[in-house]
Each structure stands twice: as structure tokens, then as C-alpha cells.
Amino acid sequence: MPVSLPLTFDLSSESEFYTQVSAGIQAAQQANCQFLSLGIALPTVDPLMLLAGLMHVSGESEHFYLEQAGEIVAACGAVATSSVQGHQRFGELQRFSEQTLSRLWAIAPAEPRLFCQFSFWDDTHPNWGVLPRWQVIQRLEQVWLTLNCALETNTPHRLWQDWQLVQRALAQILAEPPPCPPPLAIALPPLTEQYGQFIRRVKHALRLLEEGDIEKLVLAAALTLEQPQGFSWLGTLQNLRQQYTNAYIFSVGQKRQQVFLGASPERLVKIADGVLCADALAGSRPRGQTQQEDQSLRNGLYHSPKERYEHQVIVEFLRQTLQRLGMTCEVPAKPRILELSHIQHLQTLIQAPLPEPIHILQVVAALHPTPAVAGYPAARAQHWLRQLEPFNRNGYAAPLGWVTPTGEGEFIVGIRSAHLQGNYAHLLAGAGIVKGSHPEREWQEILWKFQTMISALA
Numbered sequence: 001m002p003v004s005l006p007l008t009f010d011l012s013s014e015s016e017f018y019t020q021v022s023a024g025i026q027a028a029q030q031a032n033c034q035f036l037s038l039g040i041a042l043p044t045v046d047p048l049m050l051l052a053g054l055m056h057v058s059g060e061s062e063h064f065y066l067e068q069a070g071e072i073v074a075a076c077g078a079v080a081t082s083s084v085q086g087h088q089r090f091g092e093l094q095r096f097s098e099q100t101l102s103r104l105w106a107i108a109p110a111e112p113r114l115f116c117q118f119s120f121w122d123d124t125h126p127n128w129g130v131l132p133r134w135q136v137i138q139r140l141e142q143v144w145l146t147l148n149c150a151l152e153t154n155t156p157h158r159l160w161q162d163w164q165l166v167q168r169a170l171a172q173i174l175a176e177p178p179p180c181p182p183p184l185a186i187a188l189p190p191l192t193e194q195y196g197q198f199i200r201r202v203k204h205a206l207r208l209l210e211e212g213d214i215e216k217l218v219l220a221a222a223l224t225l226e227q228p229q230g231f232s233w234l235g236t237l238q239n240l241r242q243q244y245t246n247a248y249i250f251s252v253g254q255k256r257q258q259v260f261l262g263a264s265p266e267r268l269v270k271i272a273d274g275v276l277c278a279d280a281l282a283g284s285r286p287r288g289q290t291q292q293e294d295q296s297l298r299n300g301l302y303h304s305p306k307e308r309y310e311h312q313v314i315v316e317f318l319r320q321t322l323q324r325l326g327m328t329c330e331v332p333a334k335p336r337i338l339e340l341s342h343i344q345h346l347q348t349l350i351q352a353p354l355p356e357p358i359h360i361l362q363v364v365a366a367l368h369p370t371p372a373v374a375g376y377p378a379a380r381a382q383h384w385l386r387q388l389e390p391f392n393r394n395g396y397a398a399p400l401g402w403v404t405p406t407g408e409g410e411f412i413v414g415i416r417s418a419h420l421q422g423n424y425a426h427l428l429a430g431a432g433i434v435k436g437s438h439p440e441r442e443w444q445e446i447l448w449k450f451q452t453m454i455s456a457l458a
């Protein structure tokens with residue numbers, strides 16, 4: 001178990017650093033720990049800039065970034081990683097995180113977390129977990145750095161070097177803040193082919209709904225954009241955080257030149273202080289050009305029986321799944337509206353006090369994929385998605401998030417996203433098809449959803 005030692009020391013002195021870290025190492029060795037986690041308060045710095053700086057000075061490409069109102073967490077490098085596949089993937093990463101974090105000795109104010117990314121399907125990539133080398137958390141204007149390392153003979157030196165890299169990254173940011181390129185004017189290519197294929201798939205889904213085989217199917221469409229000079233990872237993230245202040249801005253990557261990033265409005269689950277929160281999100285309309293039009297679209301969304309039904313399928317799924325896990329949910333009687341830059345949704349925030357602790361990855365395993373991103377009933381919907389979708393979803397519509405040593409944490413759903421790969425950006429966006437869905441309108445919804453990434457790619 002991580003135990004905190006109250007520790008404050010002069011971080012500019014190498015010998016003082018060694019003395020203090022050595023005390024922590026001794027304590028960790030006595031406790032038979034394998035990893036050490038050292039927390040340091042940092043001056044105010046933008047965690048995204050520090051992440052970019054750390055990736056630059058260290059040459060590390062593994063990273064994780066999640067920004068939401070009130071908290072930003074960034075992680076870089078890898079001290080321990082695990083890649084998994086198959087239908088036990090959530091359980092395997094749960095075991096990996098439990099084993100890793102239970103053998104970690106934390107020196108206050110370290111707040112060690114283990115980061116995970118999953119793919120939509122259990123037989124594709126990526127499914128991995130990482131204890132990062134550096135972790136940065138910003139909360140209430142305070143920034144905390146956590147240095148993690150394996151306990152070895154040269155641990156004090158490793159930690160000192162990693163701390164020096166942070167100093168270099170900070171100095172670099174101060175001397176020369178990374179430029180933020182303006183958004184590129186990206187024109188949508190003609191989507192005739194995608195349009196035709198999507199309409200055919202929706203018609204197929206409507207037949208299945210008519211026959212009673214399924215109640216809802218969330219069909220996606222794929223779009224690839226090419227930028228001969230390459231897309232700017234940092235510029236795109238900067239644009240996303242400016243444009244989508246009430247979404248989860250995320251970026252995750254294992255390999256150089258391969259990044260999955262986006263601005264997701266959808267949280268899958270959060271567990272904090274013994275309370276679980278899960279969000280139902282489904283039912284969509286665009287934003288209006290004028291206040292009046294916006295209001296009328298909002299009313300249309302709120303009062304549409306089709307959208308309310310589509311939304312209710314998710315609420316019921318969450319309630320029943322969490323009930324099977326032993327929880328009693330508090331569910332608001334009516335949804336509310338979540339307004340984003342290009343689109344608005346019906347949203348219901350569900351809460352459940354935990355009668356006893358449950359590991360967040362056990363909940364993720366039970367919830368993924370929800371009817372918001374796959375359909376209902378789950379097995380039939382997934383069967384049809386495999387038949388009808390000619391592309392790999394990879395991390396699209398899949399969970400990504402972090403776990404604490406006590407099994408709490410937070411996972412979001414990787415929608416409104418793109419996979420950046422060299423000069424290409426691969427986008428996916430989906431729409432829920434239920435009885436009464438109109439193929440042309442569902443296509444319009446796909447276009448609004450693509451817009452999130454198109455307007456931010458830089």
C-alpha cells in the first residue's frame with residue numbers, strides 16, 4: 001500500500017535531494033515495494049505545455065492527457081506498462097494496476113495514478129495500461145508533479161535526472177512558449193461514397209428494428225483527412241480546449257506519430273470518495289445560428305419522443321447494470337440539455353453511493369460498450385456492427401481513463417475524436433438508429449459530429 005511521508009526539502013540541491021529520497025527508498029524497501037512515487041509542488045504552469053516540453057526533452061512518446069473543468073491530468077513516459085487483448089482485457093488491466101499500485105511507495109504529495117486506454121472491440125488495439133514516469137495534475141490553480149520510478153540501485157540518480165528534465169522543460173516553456181498555430185481551413189472532401197454506404201447501413205438497421213432483432217444500433221461513418229505538412233498535435237489540442245470548454249479534452253498515444261485525441265462530451269464512469277457517477281448521453285440536435293433557432297432546436301430535442309426513447313434506453317441500461325453490481329442508482333426524473341459548440345444532447349447524470357468498494361475497471365467492464373455507442377440489446381447490436389461496419393473502430397467510442405491505488409478513478413468515452421497517423425487524420429462519428437430514424441437526418445447528425453474535430457485540426 002502506498003504510504004505518504006510528509007516531506008519538504010530544497011529541490012535545487014542535489015545532495016539534499018539524495019538524502020531525502022534515500023530516506024523514502026529505505027522505507028519503501030522495508031515495505032517490500034517495487035516502485036517509488038515522489039510528489040513535488042510546482043509553480044503555476046500549464047500541464048499541456050509541460051507535457052509537450054517533457055515529451056520534447058525526454059524523447060518519450062507514451063502520453064496521456066485529460067482536461068476537464070476543475071482538473072487537468074497529464075502523464076508522460078512509462079515505468080511499467082501492460083498491453084492486453086481479448087475478452088478478459090479489463091480484468092487483466094485491473095490486476096496489472098492493482099499489482100503495480102500496491103507495490104508502490106508514495107512520498108507526499110504524490111497522487112499516483114495508472115492510465116488505461118482500451119479499443120472498442122476486444123480483439124483489436126490498443127488496450128494498455130501505464131504507470132508513467134512523470135505525472136502532472138492541476139487542480140484549483142495548484143500544480144503537482146509526481147515522479148515515478150522502479151526501485152533499483154540507481155533510483156536516487158534516476159529520480160534526480162527526471163527532475164532535471166522537468167526543470168529543463170519548464171525553462172524551455174518560459175523562454176519560448178510553444179507556438180499555437182491558427183486552425184487550418186480544412187474543407188470537407190466530397191463524401192458521396194461515405195454518404196451512400198452510411199444510408200445503406202441505416203436502411204439495413206431499420207429493417208432489423210422492424211423485424212424486432214434489435215432496439216437500437218449506433219452506426220458510425222469514417223472520414224480520412226490528409227494534410228501534406230502533417231497535423232499539429234499541440235495546435236489541435238489547443239484549439240479543442242478553446243472551442244469545447246464543457247467537454248473532456250483528451251490525447252493518448254503509445255507510439256511516435258500515432259495519437260488518439262478529441263473532445264468527448266461523454267463520461268462513462270467516475271468513482272470518487274465512495275460515490276459512483278455515470279452519465280447517460282444520447283439524443284442530438286445541432287446548435288442554432290441565432291438564439292431563437294437554438295432555443296427552438298433545444299425544445300425540439302427535449303420534446304421529441306424518438307430522442308427521449310433513444311436516451312431512455314441508456315438510462316435503463318446504466319440503472320440495471322449498476323444494480324447488478326449491487327448499487328442503487330439515484331436517477332433524475334428528466335434529462336437535461338448539454339450544449340456544445342456544434343451540437344446539443346440529452347444528458348442524465350446518475351449517481352450511486354457504493355455499499356462497498358468496487359474497482360473502477362470492474363464497472364468499466366460491465367458498462368462497455370453502452371447502448372450510446374453500440375446499441376441494444378448489446379450482443380445483437382455488436383453482432384450487427386461487426387457485420388455492417390467495414391472499418392476498425394480502434395479507440396473510437398472506447399473507454400480511456402485512470403485508476404488510483406484504491407481502485408477509484410474516472411473513464412470517458414473516446415468519441416468526437418481522431419486518430420492522427422503521420423499526415424492523416426482518421427475520424428469516426430456515429431448516430432443512434434431507432435425505430436422512426438430518418439437516414440438523411442442521421443447523416444446530418446454524423447456531419448455535426450465530424451465538425452468537432454474538423455474545426456480543431458491544425
Ligand SMILES: C=C(O[C@@H]1C=C(C(=O)O)C=C[C@H]1O)C(=O)O
Binds near residue numbers: 397415429
Ligand atoms: C456515437 C457518438 O455519439 C453518441 C451518440 C449520440 C446520439 O446518437 O444522439 C449522442 C451522444 C453519444 O452518446 C459519436 O459522437 O460518434
